[in-house]
Amino acid sequence: MSEAIAFDTHQFVKHLTANGFTEQQAEVLANEQVNLLNSNLATKSDIAAVKADIEAVKADIEALQLAIESKIETQQLETESKIEALRLSTKADIEALRLATESKIEALQLSTKADIEAVKADIEALRLATKADLEAQQLATESKIEALRLSTEAKIEAIKSDLLKWIFGLALSLGGLIVGLFAIAIKMLGAN
Numbered sequence: 001m002s003e004a005i006a007f008d009t010h011q012f013v014k015h016l017t018a019n020g021f022t023e024q025q026a027e028v029l030a031n032e033q034v035n036l037l038n039s040n041l042a043t044k045s046d047i048a049a050v051k052a053d054i055e056a057v058k059a060d061i062e063a064l065q066l067a068i069e070s071k072i073e074t075q076q077l078e079t080e081s082k083i084e085a086l087r088l089s090t091k092a093d094i095e096a097l098r099l100a101t102e103s104k105i106e107a108l109q110l111s112t113k114a115d116i117e118a119v120k121a122d123i124e125a126l127r128l129a130t131k132a133d134l135e136a137q138q139l140a141t142e143s144k145i146e147a148l149r150l151s152t153e154a155k156i157e158a159i160k161s162d163l164l165k166w167i168f169g170l171a172l173s174l175g176g177l178i179v180g181l182f183a184i185a186i187k188m189l190g191a192n
Contacts (some may be wrong), residue, residue: 007034019189029188033181040177047064050167064152068145075141083134090130094123134184 009030081122101116 007037009034011151011172021188036177036181040174042174054163061152061156068148068152072145075145079134079138079141086130086134098124 009027012030013023014032015025016029017023021029097119101119106118
């Protein structure tokens with residue numbers, strides 16, 4: 001702890017000696033009381049340190065949230081770019097195939113109609129398969145992002161829970177200490 005708790009030991013000793021304690025007993029009890037107070041009570045600087053820790057955790061959470069949002073945006077831009085490149089590539093492939101097919105139609109006339117239909121079916125299947133693959137990749141990416149978000153939220157909740165447990169435990173221990181001191185004081189007063 002960085003600061004002491006104000007406690008008037010002289011007044012405490014005077015009060016105890018006025019109520020039947022010897023001066024030596026009163027001084028020992030006063031010293032022990034000061035030690036207990038200084039070693040067990042939270043000071044303003046202790047509370048400020050806890051608040052600073054909370055603010056640091058909040059800052060870490062905000063930084064993590066910004067990083068996640070940035071990663072999501074980057075993934076989205078990359079996915080859109082890949083989809084556009086694939087669309088252009090597929091469009092170019094379809095156009096090249098159409099030109100080749102027209103040339104074959106001219107050379108082979110009626111016999112190539114069945115081949116053209118088969119090629120068109122293959123293109124459609126390829127387009128559908130590509131679309132399905134892209135949708136699957138997008139779903140997988142979204143699932144990973146959601147899992148990361150849930151994991152981050154769980155960590156935040158765990159930190160909050162630990163902090164609340166710590167504060168509650170500190171409050172209970174201080175309450176128990178105070179009750180114990182009162183019980184000792186009452187026994188000592190009752191013994192005199």
